[in-house]
Amino acid sequence: MLSPATSADVSALLGVYARVGPLFVAGDGSELIAEDGTRYLDFVAGIAVNALGYNSAVIRDAVVRALDSGLIHVSNLYRTEPGERLAAELTRSFSGQAFFCNSGAEANEGAFKFARKWSKKTDIVAFAGSFHGRLFASLAATDRPDYRRPFEPLLAGVQIIPLGDRAAAERAITRDRTAAVIIEPVQGEGGVRPVAAEFLAFLRQRCNEAGAALIFDEVQCGLGRTGTFFASEHSGVVPDICTLAKPLGGGLPMGAILVSDAIAASLAPGDHATTFGGGPFVATVALEVVRTIADPDFLAEVRAKGELLGSRLGAMMRGRVKQARGRGLMWGLELNDVAAPIVAAARERHLLVLTAGPNVIRIVPPLTISRDDIERGATILAEVLN
Ligand SMILES: Cc1ncc(COP(=O)(O)O)c(C=O)c1O
Known part of the structure; x- marks a missing residue:
């Protein structure tokens, strides 16, 4: 070996x-x-x-089965079974629909687009200590000035406010402008910080009042990492959008954006796409990963x-x-x-x-x-x- x-x-x-x-x-x-x-x-x-x-025997078996089908990639222009089954499996735990992509940053970028389309607004609120990825919108929402500075201007209209500060959140999340609030229920890169359930519940209420989408970035803390399938289960708070990636594909690159039925209803063919996302090979493996973890x-x-x-x-x-x-x-x-x-x-x-x-x-x-x-x-x- x-x-x-x-x-x-x-x-x-x-x-x-x-x-x-x-x-x-x-x-x-x-x-x-x-x-x-x-x-x-x-x-x-x-x-x-x-x-x-x-x-892992689970992943090894899934990879072999995926290869046996002869399908590594089929365009999202057509139907294949593994992605449909994976979406059904994930939406047993999250009421809504799934979009598959290839990484955590890509999941958050897509989540911002979906929130904008649904809310018909533009701005995003994120929190001190956050990490959401290295692309132009996800980096704008990431609280690492040294990562951001060389690549500015990034996406405009993104505010980073203190974590746990209700008064700051009241001011930042507005009916006129805020499309989305994004938060990791347990911050990862920012120092491994579980966010208080009361603060997540407060954000849920504030987003409802303001007509903004609450996005939980569970790229690092999701899929069993904290001992529940979604990290948000510790709080009982349900977001409008949940992003997943890291463990999803069993080591193969894969991300997912889970969206509520209301947000799904605002999206139509052509609004978003990716060549590779949710192809039959990765989805076959991810399905076994998800089933194993959900047990x-x-x-x-x-x-x-x-x-x-x-x-x-x-x-x-x-x-x-x-x-x-x-x-x-x-x-x-x-x-x-x-x-x-x-x-x-x-x-x-x-x-x-x-x-x-x-x-x-x-x-x-x-x-x-x-x-x-x-x-x-x-x-x-x-x-x-x-
Ligand atoms: C919470 C969180 N969101 C997003 C990302 C970005 O994921 P990727 O590196 O797959 O783009 C990460 C990566 O560490 C992360 O921890």
């Missing part, structure tokens, strides 16, 4: 990533395997993508393992660790100083974790991780932090 990759060379790849560590050549369960055979326990999981771990026993396991992980991280809250926060298998450790050296030190000990902003260590392992691997990783992390 380990193929020699001696001719690999990073220099021909555009230098927009600061790639670190060894050359990975294989994966198995919750471990990535380097060229020299060293196994790394992976608390990153492709940044919350590889929910079912590496070399109540699977979700109960995520919650139980999340409690174990949370209690191990909670016990680290002293010295340089200011706070452990998270839900399910999505956790952040806020440090008193910068997190990058800890990430590097953990990697030296063959544990992969990542940052979420300058001071937070983010932990998003495969949802299938074993209790033993949680214990093992937490022990390494505690030693590194000491």
Whole structure:
């Protein structure tokens, strides 16, 4: 399985990533395997993508079945079965319709278009600490000025307001201008911050009053990551639009925009499209991923393992660790100083974790991780932090 990759060379790849560590050549369960055979326990999981771990039998079987059909791509001009079945599966949990695309940013860009068409308004409200993607509208709604500045002007009419500030939200969300309010129910890149249920309920009410679409960006926190199928289930608040991506395609690029019936009714053929979105190959795999994650026993396991992980991280809250926060298998450790050296030190000990902003260590392992691997990783992390 380990193929020699001696001719690999990073220099021909555009230098927009600061790639670190060894050359990975294989994966198995919750471990990535380097060229020299060293196994790394992976608390990153492709940044919350590889929910079912590496070399998953579920994904392997689905890929083989998808290939057996002979269909990798069929244009969205025609009907194919896997996408229709996947849409039906997702709309068992979200009342409305699904549009498939290829990434998280693309899902949010589409969501903004749908909200504009439905509301007949233009503006978007987003929150401090948000991350919604790197395209011109999703980047405008992303609270990372250093990511935005070199590419301005971005989409106009996007305001970023303080998270949890009701007075600011009252002022920003208006009947005249606001098409959409976008929020991650648990912020990811911005530091792993679960948003209070009361604030989400307040936004729901404010959007109803203002005739604005409430968009939940569940690209990172959705699909079982927090121990429920949608992260928003913890709050009981139902958005008008929900965007999904990362784990949806089992590692294949795929995003989805779930829209309420009312918003769906405002859209017509020609309003939006993508060549690849929801093709039969990716949709066959995604259907198995979604069915696996939606199983109540699977979700109960995520919650139980999340409690174990949370209690191990909670016990680290002293010295340089200011706070452990998270839900399910999505956790952040806020440090008193910068997190990058800890990430590097953990990697030296063959544990992969990542940052979420300058001071937070983010932990998003495969949802299938074993209790033993949680214990093992937490022990390494505690030693590194000491
Ligand atoms: C919450 C959230 N939204 C959107 C995105 C963008 O997704 P993609 O990188 O697939 O475009 C991300 C990526 O990290 C994310 O975490």
